[in-house]
Amino acid sequence: MRHILHCDMNAFYASVEVQRHPELRGKPVAVCGSQEERHGIVLTANYVAKPRGVKTGMAVWQARQVCPDLVILPPDMAEYIRISRYAREIYEDYTDQVEPFGLDESWLDVTGSAGLYGSPMAIAQEISNRIKTELGITASIGIANNKVTAKLGSDYRKPDAITRIEADNYKEVVYPLPVEDLLYVGPATSRKLQAVGICTIGHLAECPVEFLERQLGKMGGILHMFANGRDVSPVQRSDHIPDIKSVGNSVTAPRDLVSEADVQLMLLLLAESVCTRMRELASRCTVVEISVRDTELHSYSRQKKLPRPSCSSQELAEVGMALFWRSYDWTRPVRSVGIRGAGLVEAAEQQLSLYADDQRRDKWEQIDRAVDWLRERYGYMSVRRAMVCMDPLLGRINPYDDHTVHPVGYFGG
Template structure:
């Protein structure tokens, strides 16, 4: 049975919402940007008037203003964006309950079972597009296909306010000439590896022998080969589907650059405490620790290590994080932002082989200390009890990483 999948992507979402709220800005170049005071001063999204000047997502505000001196900069209002996202979701629910979010502004819809009620998938896409425009005052681009990956290529193919159908009959004509970076999960690093072996388009990727890709990219090579050939059997998850949480992480752009290991250690303690507290809330322990750093050139590094035994000890996660930093970061430039993640979560109640080794006794002791700290903070507030180390740097030590969360997109693989 052929599936009918839509991918709805609301155009320049944050900027579109702001232009709806502030009609006087509709004809001006506009960008929604993070806080410069908190060193989050980057462009989150820009409208279609600003983009021809070269204003791009992820660009520093000062760079954006160099390219577009008349740029209007607005701080983000996540509460309002969430409200608009929910209103769009209510529109989608009129056509199907199989809706899978990919961030606030993107959703996959499986309308296979709806065509008998509402007409063919292109007709449904047109209705949804018109309703978003009329009811929310913003526009959306919609891709229509028989799978999620190709539907997303369709929504990206033409913007703004467009509907693109990609089926088996026109797949090669539309998709093969596209740059390989347009395919979901081909990021800059993967694209560089592919271009190094002469693969610059999705068509070249689709025609490349899969064993060559596996040698170059590992098992992800086989996945990308399947995607490039327009094959994807992953289901659109139902609205009420709750995926298993496989990892917990936190990151922070620091109020000043981290210049040495002492700075990094302080930040890792803060991050590890919040990550481990979240794991205990989920009654879980992690089996892998991952660190992420981005330097002042905005170049990033990610490394991970498997633990000998599952853990939710902030002390152990910090020590492993420091080990990864010492092995892999060479301090050519200071660090601007840093993250820590506990991955491969298992149930905390899962049976663990008894041990008399000192490392295991130490882990158990630190986990019990962390649990006691959780109880004190729950009763008296986050700042009621802190490590003495944090007072060595008043600027970094006062960061509340547990409550300072950012809204991140939902990952395609559910990780």
């Protein structure tokens, strides 16, 4: 039998800030995005603020209403990444199978470690103690024989708890939990399940799989398997690098985008960062996808297949703008946009061509590579397109350095 741990550092951003600022202990603390740059939402709150109604995703003004003495701090991603790396070093003292799920969560396969370090419970307790003493924060840890159930265990009791869920107590612990606690049951799926009377994980586990597949398609069978505690997916080894199928970037603009020129500028800036990452991966994309969200948070995405693989920022921006022209009616201003290069192929697979469009693409890619070299040596702002100077507020955005690349999701391996 496998022994899988899921370690979740509690209220991670806020916990790191309180550890850095001991004078904040016992006070309600929230780490929030910048209100000036329109990211004014709660990213995380500590366990003093949460009982007073402060929730992740809440607007800052709402958080202040429910908790007037809330201490609000800006995020410091460099510090959170540093602490996350230290936590990973602790995990790797016990196993080389450590798979991150965001900065604050990781799965560990300790099946082969019991002979050296004791039972899974003993290993979990030792990891919990080390995170407290070495990092100054706490973690909740789930123990199970698979990844999905281990994550349920880490979510079951917080903060600073260890929960074992195995065959002898699975139904007792898991069946009463709300269905949205199961990994990959999001709000939309939860609404569909509740509409047919499935409100708990137990209901989902006992529902006929054929019925679930009629309601949810293939995902219905997957969720039925998860609800019954069955999951054979491995915990990836520390040196495992999954195949990357796409590279994307999106941004909430510092002001509403009210014209096509605004959108064009943002898509060009984002396309530059996406294409730089593709070149770092020695890849080109075969599909361009854009995502658009308006000021009332309605969103949509559109995509188009390219005639030839490309990592030209100019081409991606032009294709993205054409998709926008065809799809957006300007009923409301645009709040955020994103662009993604999907269907990645190796750059070496590109063949030379004598067609004018292909020659133009090759020249733009050569220019992009020269810009990459200059920015790497002299900084991002050392060379910029002239059009960004037309709008200093939008043009100051650095989507490459400011963009955090998160670990590959559950189905990405």
